[in-house]
Amino acid sequence: MSAPTATGGRAGRRADGTASRTRGGPAPGGGPRRRRLAEHVAGWSFAGPSTLLVLGFSFLPMAWALRLSFTDSDLMTGGQNVGLANYRTLAEDPVFWTSLRNTLTLVAMYVPASLVLGLLAAMLLNKPLRGIGFYRVCFLVPFVASAAAEGLLMGYIFDRDFGVVNGALSMAGLPTQGFLADPGQAMYVLGAIFIWKQFGFNVIIYLAALQEIPAETMEAAAIDGAGPWARFRHIVVPSVKPITLFLAVWGLIDSLQFFDLIVTTTKGGPVNSTVTVVYYVWQLAFDMFTAGYGAAVAYTLFAASLAVIVLALALGRRKGSLQ
Amino acid sequence: MTLAQDHPTRRPSRPVRRRAGRWRLPSARHAVLLPLSLFMVAPFVYMLAASVMSETELHRFPPAIIPSGVDLGGYRKVLAESDFQRWFLNSVIVSTTVVVSQVVLCSMAGYAFARMRFFGGRTVLTLILATTLVPFQLTVIPTFLVFSKVHLVDTLPALIVPQLASALGVYLMTSFFRGFPRELEEAARMDGCSRWGVFFRVVLPVARPAIAALAVIMFIYSWNDLFWPLVAITSEDKYTVQVGLATFQGQHKADWSQIMAGTVLATVPVLVIFLVGQRRFVQALSGAVKG
Numbered sequence: 001m002s003a004p005t006a007t008g009g010r011a012g013r014r015a016d017g018t019a020s021r022t023r024g025g026p027a028p029g030g031g032p033r034r035r036r037l038a039e040h041v042a043g044w045s046f047a048g049p050s051t052l053l054v055l056g057f058s059f060l061p062m063a064w065a066l067r068l069s070f071t072d073s074d075l076m077t078g079g080q081n082v083g084l085a086n087y088r089t090l091a092e093d094p095v096f097w098t099s100l101r102n103t104l105t106l107v108a109m110y111v112p113a114s115l116v117l118g119l120l121a122a123m124l125l126n127k128p129l130r131g132i133g134f135y136r137v138c139f140l141v142p143f144v145a146s147a148a149a150e151g152l153l154m155g156y157i158f159d160r161d162f163g164v165v166n167g168a169l170s171m172a173g174l175p176t177q178g179f180l181a182d183p184g185q186a187m188y189v190l191g192a193i194f195i196w197k198q199f200g201f202n203v204i205i206y207l208a209a210l211q212e213i214p215a216e217t218m219e220a221a222a223i224d225g226a227g228p229w230a231r232f233r234h235i236v237v238p239s240v241k242p243i244t245l246f247l248a249v250w251g252l253i254d255s256l257q258f259f260d261l262i263v264t265t266t267k268g269g270p271v272n273s274t275v276t277v278v279y280y281v282w283q284l285a286f287d288m289f290t291a292g293y294g295a296a297v298a299y300t301l302f303a304a305s306l307a308v309i310v311l312a313l314a315l316g317r318r319k320g321s322l323q
Numbered sequence: 324m325t326l327a328q329d330h331p332t333r334r335p336s337r338p339v340r341r342r343a344g345r346w347r348l349p350s351a352r353h354a355v356l357l358p359l360s361l362f363m364v365a366p367f368v369y370m371l372a373a374s375v376m377s378e379t380e381l382h383r384f385p386p387a388i389i390p391s392g393v394d395l396g397g398y399r400k401v402l403a404e405s406d407f408q409r410w411f412l413n414s415v416i417v418s419t420t421v422v423v424s425q426v427v428l429c430s431m432a433g434y435a436f437a438r439m440r441f442f443g444g445r446t447v448l449t450l451i452l453a454t455t456l457v458p459f460q461l462t463v464i465p466t467f468l469v470f471s472k473v474h475l476v477d478t479l480p481a482l483i484v485p486q487l488a489s490a491l492g493v494y495l496m497t498s499f500f501r502g503f504p505r506e507l508e509e510a511a512r513m514d515g516c517s518r519w520g521v522f523f524r525v526v527l528p529v530a531r532p533a534i535a536a537l538a539v540i541m542f543i544y545s546w547n548d549l550f551w552p553l554v555a556i557t558s559e560d561k562y563t564v565q566v567g568l569a570t571f572q573g574q575h576k577a578d579w580s581q582i583m584a585g586t587v588l589a590t591v592p593v594l595v596i597f598l599v600g601q602r603r604f605v606q607a608l609s610g611a612v613k614g
Contacts, residue, residue, distance in 0.1 A: 043441025208609030
């Protein structure tokens with residue numbers, strides 16, 4: 001886009017070349033030049049509204065958030081410029097580090113588990129099977145229902161005093177647990193709920209990827225004496241690798257934004273044991289009205305996660321080319 | 324791949340063994356899949372069961388699994404003691420507006436990006452896709468400031484406007500129209516139809532499967548949205564269902580029959596839409612990644 005006229009001209013010519021049959025015929029209007037202009041106008045009038053909305057609600061606020069992170073905004077006013085003070089506060093804020101540790105606990109739990117379980121379940125479905133539609137629907141129900149409702153539901157199921165899980169434990173003669181009320185367990189329980197909720201999405205995506213592997217490849221390998229494990233390791237895993245990378249990045253983004261389930265279960269407690277970074281941002285900005293500081297926390301998480309994602313993609317690409 | 328190429332001649336020689344293998348496996352797979360799918364939906368079945376349990380059943384330990392009778396007290400209470408009907412209506416208003424707008428705007432944009440060559444088109448599409456990497460916690464504070472500046476905070480439009488179009492919608496429709504045969508449009512263009520005429524009279528009616536998928540996904544997304552409504556809405560009569568549910572936590576700490584009834588009512592619409600459109604939903608999800 002450095003030379004707009006040249007690019008525009010090239011695009012226009014290509015349009016005339018490849019699509020002259022499409023639009024060249026009895027199109028209304030004058031010569032090719034006017035038609036080209038009409039094409040630009042038509043294109044923008046079709047794409048303009050969505051473009052304005054999507055870009056306007058992402059990049060503009062993103063830039064503004066960066067500016068806010070250098071202020072002491074209280075959500076009502078823009079605030080005074082305070083330079084790097086927010087970022088300095090953040091480095092010494094124990095709640096921030098707690099929230100970061102909680103978030104990383106979730107990532108470490110969720111990303112590997114959802115990949116492994118998703119792939120295994122998808123492999124079970126990846127053959128002609130009676131009732132496959134039923135299974136697919138069952139797997140997707142938790143993904144489709146709202147996290148708010150599921151949070152309340154799980155709050156009851158894992159309730160310390162009346163919950164079904166503790167009921168089952170006590171009937172089995174095992175000690176009952178605090179679960180969401182226990183600071184040592186709450187984050188892991190939420191992680192498990194999150195895996196349960198998102199599991200179906202990974203299954204569907206992996207299933208689509210598995211169906212791209214030619215059946216002959218697997219059959220040939222089987223005939224050549226490759227056992228199930230060898231086929232899995234040497235055919236399935238490499239074939240779905242791009243999808244694994246995609247799902248890993250997607251899962252990372254998802255778990256970094258973990259928020260809804262906390263709102264209807266623990267609200268960050270007990271004793272901050274389930275405050276994730278995003279939940280902390282929300283508390284800072286909309287509960288304590290320290291919007292400038294909240295923006296700084298949000299930006300720190302964003303910068304860190306972007307670095308990880310870029311690194312993962314770069315690594316994935318390099319490994320891919322080596323094979 | 325390499326294995327197949329090493330011994331191409333051996334492949335067709337033993338089809339029998341393969342078929343035998345296929346025949347034996349299913350039962351074993353069902354033995355895993357059936358309990359697994361039960362595990363996935365059981366909490367929802369229990370939610371439904373708990374919603375018709377009596378207070379005493381809900382506060383028993385060990386808890387009841389099967390309700391002894393149908394006690395609609397929870398439903399009665401949630402409808403009488405909270406603004407639930409109002410929240411439900413608000414959710415319906417927001418979600419349907421969002422779906423209609425997404426269908427129109429994202430189809431238009433997808434059509435333009437797939438079919439028309441216009442100045443900056445490719446760059447803009449890349450930028451739109453890149454916005455999926457911008458997390459909401461980053462944009463939420465400035466977005467709130469903008470809406471409070473134009474005095475739209477605590478109104479339903481504040482919930483609707485940011486969702487009028489989406490990167491996902493644009494992407495889904497762009498990839499759909501890329502794989503869509505041109506012949507129909509060409510014929511209509513030959514007949515002297517304008518770009519807009521072609522789009523609304525020829526393209527949109529044929530794009531129904533993609534539009535259905537987009538509508539299902541956007542309805543689910545919009546209906547379930549919690550973060551932004553929680554931030555943008557403060558008056559109780561403008562809550563969406565999800566915000567209403569969020570206020571249940573803590574407020575009705577021990578009133579599980581009411582909470583379970585509320586979660587059932589909030590979940591039913593989205594499950595119905597999903598069950599009706601699940602094939603399109605799955606196709607769109609799997610197609611989005613492959614495309």
